[in-house]
Amino acid sequence: MENTSTLERTLRLIALTLVVVFFMFPIFWIFLMSFQTNETILAIPPSIVFTPTLSNYAALITGKLTTAAGSLDIAFMRNLGNSIFLSVTSVALALVLGVPAAYAFARHKFKGSEDIAFTLLSFRFAPPLLVLLPLTQYFQWLGLSDTYFGLIWVYQLICLPLILWIVRGYFEDISADVEYAYRIAGHTWFATFRKIALPLAGPGIAAAGLLAFIFAWNNFVFALVLASADKQPVTVGALAFVTSSGIQYGQIASAIVLSVAPTLALALYAQRYLVEGLSLGAVKG
Amino acid sequence: MASTATLRKPASGFRISRKMLPYVLSLPALLVCIGILIPFITAVIYSFQRYRLSQPWARQFNWGENYLNFFTDPAFWNTLKVSLLYAGLTVTLELLLGLGIALLLQRRSTVNNFISIMLLLPLMIAPALAALMWKLMTNPSFGILSYLASQIGLHDFRWASSPSTALLTVVLVDIWVYTPFIMILLLAGLRSLPTQPFEAAALDGVPRTFVFFRITLPMLTPYILTATLFRLLDSIQQFDIIYAMTQGGPGNTLTVFQVEAYLNFFQSTNVGRSAALMVILWAITYFLSNVFIKNWLRLRERARGEA
Numbered sequence: 001m002e003n004t005s006t007l008e009r010t011l012r013l014i015a016l017t018l019v020v021v022f023f024m025f026p027i028f029w030i031f032l033m034s035f036q037t038n039e040t041i042l043a044i045p046p047s048i049v050f051t052p053t054l055s056n057y058a059a060l061i062t063g064k065l066t067t068a069a070g071s072l073d074i075a076f077m078r079n080l081g082n083s084i085f086l087s088v089t090s091v092a093l094a095l096v097l098g099v100p101a102a103y104a105f106a107r108h109k110f111k112g113s114e115d116i117a118f119t120l121l122s123f124r125f126a127p128p129l130l131v132l133l134p135l136t137q138y139f140q141w142l143g144l145s146d147t148y149f150g151l152i153w154v155y156q157l158i159c160l161p162l163i164l165w166i167v168r169g170y171f172e173d174i175s176a177d178v179e180y181a182y183r184i185a186g187h188t189w190f191a192t193f194r195k196i197a198l199p200l201a202g203p204g205i206a207a208a209g210l211l212a213f214i215f216a217w218n219n220f221v222f223a224l225v226l227a228s229a230d231k232q233p234v235t236v237g238a239l240a241f242v243t244s245s246g247i248q249y250g251q252i253a254s255a256i257v258l259s260v261a262p263t264l265a266l267a268l269y270a271q272r273y274l275v276e277g278l279s280l281g282a283v284k285g
Numbered sequence: 286m287a288s289t290a291t292l293r294k295p296a297s298g299f300r301i302s303r304k305m306l307p308y309v310l311s312l313p314a315l316l317v318c319i320g321i322l323i324p325f326i327t328a329v330i331y332s333f334q335r336y337r338l339s340q341p342w343a344r345q346f347n348w349g350e351n352y353l354n355f356f357t358d359p360a361f362w363n364t365l366k367v368s369l370l371y372a373g374l375t376v377t378l379e380l381l382l383g384l385g386i387a388l389l390l391q392r393r394s395t396v397n398n399f400i401s402i403m404l405l406l407p408l409m410i411a412p413a414l415a416a417l418m419w420k421l422m423t424n425p426s427f428g429i430l431s432y433l434a435s436q437i438g439l440h441d442f443r444w445a446s447s448p449s450t451a452l453l454t455v456v457l458v459d460i461w462v463y464t465p466f467i468m469i470l471l472l473a474g475l476r477s478l479p480t481q482p483f484e485a486a487a488l489d490g491v492p493r494t495f496v497f498f499r500i501t502l503p504m505l506t507p508y509i510l511t512a513t514l515f516r517l518l519d520s521i522q523q524f525d526i527i528y529a530m531t532q533g534g535p536g537n538t539l540t541v542f543q544v545e546a547y548l549n550f551f552q553s554t555n556v557g558r559s560a561a562l563m564v565i566l567w568a569i570t571y572f573l574s575n576v577f578i579k580n581w582l583r584l585r586e587r588a589r590g591e592a
Contacts, residue, residue: 012389015385019386019404024406027406120315133546264406279581282581284588
């Protein structure tokens with residue numbers, strides 16, 4: 001493919017530019033909007049030349065919006081806190097539950113192991129509202145509705161299959177011989193798991209955890225159905241924010257920026273593992 | 286390996302036999318998920334009941350009536366049509382676009398690698414928030430896309446708020462979010478293909494269209510299938526983008542399965558119909574996921590084999 005013509009190279013360049021513009025422009029534009037006041041946002045024609053202001057972020061962070069019409073409370077920081085808390089605890093729980101299970105599935109072909117693993121995987125593909133709607137009633141009876149505990153439990157439906165299948169792949173890639181050698185030297189099963197298997201699969205476990213975090217953070221429907229305003233993460237909160245803040249478009253934009261920044265940063269950090277994680281271990285990046 | 290050896294848990298006399306160990310290890314994960322199977326069964330039971338939250342006293346089994354009613358229910362056919370149209374359009378367009386981009390970025394170079402990382406970003410944004418971003422950009426009074434549309438003569442182009450363009454708009458958002466998914470899977474696939482067939486073809490002076498259709502495409506097929514089925518499974522269940530953008534509107538233009546079930550449950554409080562819709566969607570996804578898992582396993586084995 002070295003003998004490509006100038007025409008072809010030009011066409012490629014144009015195509016790539018269009019692709020980059022299409023996928024990057026919305027992020028760039030919303031980022032700009034977040035530093036604008038309503039006046040500059042509403043100006044026609046739109047301009048990328050304006051005096052940037054931090055007032056949108058200031059209003060979100062202090063939780064107080066002062067307008068001519070009076071003062072308004074913004075609960076956005078609460079949503080952001082909920083997102084952090086829900087995602088971190090869900091992933092931590094999923095790691096505690098999922099890593100030993102992944103190890104069991106990778107090292108022991110026991111009776112029903114494939115069935116169990118696939119049942120867990122199938123949760124990834126079932127329509128969430130199928131279980132969520134009856135679950136609202138069960139949660140009411142159990143006193144779990146609108147609790148962090150209930151939400152974290154349901155979040156396992158996203159985090160567990162992901163962690164289980166990715167980490168299982170990593171354990172399968174590590175030769176079991178080192179572990180056997182360590183066992184023969186007289187160490188217990190648990191010591192072998194902790195001192196040999198876990199460190200070797202460490203990078204994979206970390207990558208799976210990061211991905212699970214991104215998916216938990218981005219989830220929308222679980223919290224929409226099961227959480228009330230003060231437990232909602234940013235995905236649901238930002239949407240409610242649109243109606244409550246009325247016409248403060250700059251703040252909506254800065255709320256979006258604050259909401260997507262953590263996942264974007266993690267994705268860039270862990271991009272090496274994304275291909276493998278997103279395909280649940282089917283494709284190596 | 287001494288398979289009959291028993292294990293001693295440190296600091297306690299509690300013994301776990303070697304046979305029991307894997308069960309003990311996987312049981313907690315399983316228990317957490319088993320709780321989910323109960324509401325699943327409940328949903329199936331509801332789907333065979335006449336059950337409205339507004340009339341709890343009239344709740345009774347009506348067996349297949351919820352399902353039978355669908356045959357004469359235009360709203361159901363609309364749901365089925367919109368869902369299939371949405372899934373078909375998004376997956377086809379994303380596949381073509383994703384394949385095109387993957388081919389453009391196939392050669393490993395600093396620029397290509399940088400672009401492929403950049404393109405991942407939309408995929409990492411929550412779909413509900415992506416919809417919100419596009420909502421701001423298509424706002425009639427200040428949205429940049431509304432402005433651009435008016436500049437090319439499309440005055441009063443109303444994007445998601447007009448029934449004629451609502452589907453187009455949400456499909457566009459879906460393409461923006463999920464094309465990178467197909468792109469990175471196919472790019473990984475392309476880069477993992479063996480080089481010999483291509484070198485041989487180049488030596489023989491085989492035309493490049495022939496190489497693409499007879500070598501590249503057939504070798505890439507398992508990746509294309511996996512990516513397509515993966516997306517199809519998600520797309521037929523799309524909720525976040527559509528709900529965040531239009532809540533199924535305007536009117537019932539975008540009431541795909543999950544949106545319709547949500548509205549049935551919370552707005553018209555018709556639990557029976559909502560559950561029946563979800564069971565039908567589950568049947569569709571169950572079928573698709575079985576096909577998917579077969580493909581996915583084959584690809585996974587290949588990836589493990591190469592590792």
